[in-house]
Amino acid sequence: MPASPSSSAQAAREALAVRLTHLRRDAGLSGKELSSRCGWHPAKTTRIQKGEAAPSDTDIRAWRSACDAEEQAADLIATARAVDSMYVEWRRRHRDGMRRTQEDFNARHARTRMCRVYVSNVVPGFLQTPAYATALMQSITDFQGTPNDVSEAVAARVARSRYLYEGGHRFVLVIEECVLRYLQGDHQTMAAQLRHLLTVMPLASLSLGVIPFTSRRTMWPLEAFYAYDERLVVVETLTAEIDVSQPREIADYLKAFNELRDLAVYGRQARALIDSALSALG
Numbered sequence: 078m079p080a081s082p083s084s085s086a087q088a089a090r091e092a093l094a095v096r097l098t099h100l101r102r103d104a105g106l107s108g109k110e111l112s113s114r115c116g117w118h119p120a121k122t123t124r125i126q127k128g129e130a131a132p133s134d135t136d137i138r139a140w141r142s143a144c145d146a147e148e149q150a151a152d153l154i155a156t157a158r159a160v161d162s163m164y165v166e167w168r169r170r171h172r173d174g175m176r177r178t179q180e181d182f183n184a185r186h187a188r189t190r191m192c193r194v195y196v197s198n199v200v201p202g203f204l205q206t207p208a209y210a211t212a213l214m215q216s217i218t219d220f221q222g223t224p225n226d227v228s229e230a231v232a233a234r235v236a237r238s239r240y241l242y243e244g245g246h247r248f249v250l251v252i253e254e255c256v257l258r259y260l261q262g263d264h265q266t267m268a269a270q271l272r273h274l275l276t277v278m279p280l281a282s283l284s285l286g287v288i289p290f291t292s293r294r295t296m297w298p299l300e301a302f303y304a305y306d307e308r309l310v311v312v313e314t315l316t317a318e319i320d321v322s323q324p325r326e327i328a329d330y331l332k333a334f335n336e337l338r339d340l341a342v343y344g345r346q347a348r349a350l351i352d353s354a355l356s357a358l359g
Contacts (some may be wrong), residue, residue, distance in 0.1 A: 091128035093157055098126045100153075104144035114143035119346050128338050132157055148331050166317045167221060174226030175214055179233035185305055188326055190247065193304040193334050197253040199261065199271060201303075203237040204250070204277060209270040210234050212262030249284045253298060257287070257354035264358045271355045275348060286341025286351045296336040304330055 098116050108126070112119040116139070124130035126139075132140065134154050141150045170178050182202065186192060194201050199213055207277050210231045218225050240246040257274075278285050301313045310321040310330045320329060342350070 090131060093132075093153075094126050094128040096153065097132070098357075100144045101126075102143065104146070106144065111140070111143050115139040121188075124261050134248045136183065165320075166230055167217075168223060168316075170221040170318060171218075171221055174224040174228035175218065176226050176233050179230050183233065183237050185311075186237055186246070189305040189331075191306055192246070192248050193331070194248065194250045194302075195252075195299060195334055195337050196250075196256060196301040197298045198256065198301060199259070200252070200274070201301075203240065203248070203284060204274065205234060206266075206270050207231055207235050207275050208266040209261050212266055216261075241277065241280055247282055247284075249338070251286045251288065251334070251341050254290050254350055257351055258357070263288060268355060268358050269349050271358075274351055277288075277347070277350065284343070285347060286343050286348045287337055288337065288340045289342060289350060292340045294340065296333060296340065299333065299337075302330060304334060305327065307331070 101108070104111075106114070108122045109119050112122045115122075115136075115180070121130065125132050126134070134157070137153045137157055138150055141147060141153060177203070186203070200209060202210070205213070211227060214227045214230055214234070215225075218227055241248065257271060274285070277283055303311045303313075304327070305311070307327060308322070310327050312319040312321060321330065341347070
């Protein structure tokens with residue numbers, strides 16, 4: 078079973094906390110003495126050392142100055158920023174709207190030779206029609222209560238489809254059959270989205286597999302994840318985007334992806350499932 082990415086992010090925070098604790102002890106300081114030198118309440122030191130509070134750049138500079146460890150400042154700050162970037166809440170990501178996030182995803186795809194994608198909830202962005210993307214992103218914006226720039230965000234998301242047609246990019250996609258049945262927007266929007274899937278399936282850059290409802294599960298459904306080559310896996314939860322970069326965890330996700338891919342059907346069988354979902358729309 079793949080490790081929980083949110084647990085991994087917390088483990089990274091705790092590892093940073095251990096480094097800071099050792100730095101304090103090596104300097105021969107108690108928590109109260111370090112707090113006094115840093116000019117904050119001892120409770121803050123305790124929270125940082127327990128991994129309950131993420132130290133800012135300013136906090137780390139004060140900590141290393143109190144411990145007379147100037148040479149470690151840059152490395153500690155870089156580590157803290159890496160930990161902070163592992164787990165980013167969507168509301169923080171979307172604080173200025175969704176367009177910038179979509180442009181960041183496009184940049185990731187531009188650098189990726191092979192993108193392996195597993196989704197159990199919605200059609201992935203690079204295969205979405207404008208109407209489907211609008212319905213989905215409007216519901217996300219309404220739920221999160223973030224600034225509404227849906228039209229700009231949709232344009233950025235739909236632009237991602239160009240990588241299907243440019244050389245040097247390969248997409249291996251596995252979706253659960255329920256993705257074909259969940260209604261985003263009205264019936265017309267959903268029907269157009271399903272027809273679009275049928276249109277792009279023959280592309281040489283795309284492998285599209287569908288896991289049928291009737292498939293005997295040897296791998297349970299997971300939250301959506303995107304594997305960018307072998308260097309990064311991005312997991313999407315309700316509240317956050319989680320970046321997994323540890324090689325062992327990436328290997329776990331790629332193993333899970335291969336098992337999910339083996340459960341899927343392709344070609345005519347996959348088209349039959351899409352046609353069936355289309356027919357059900359009436």
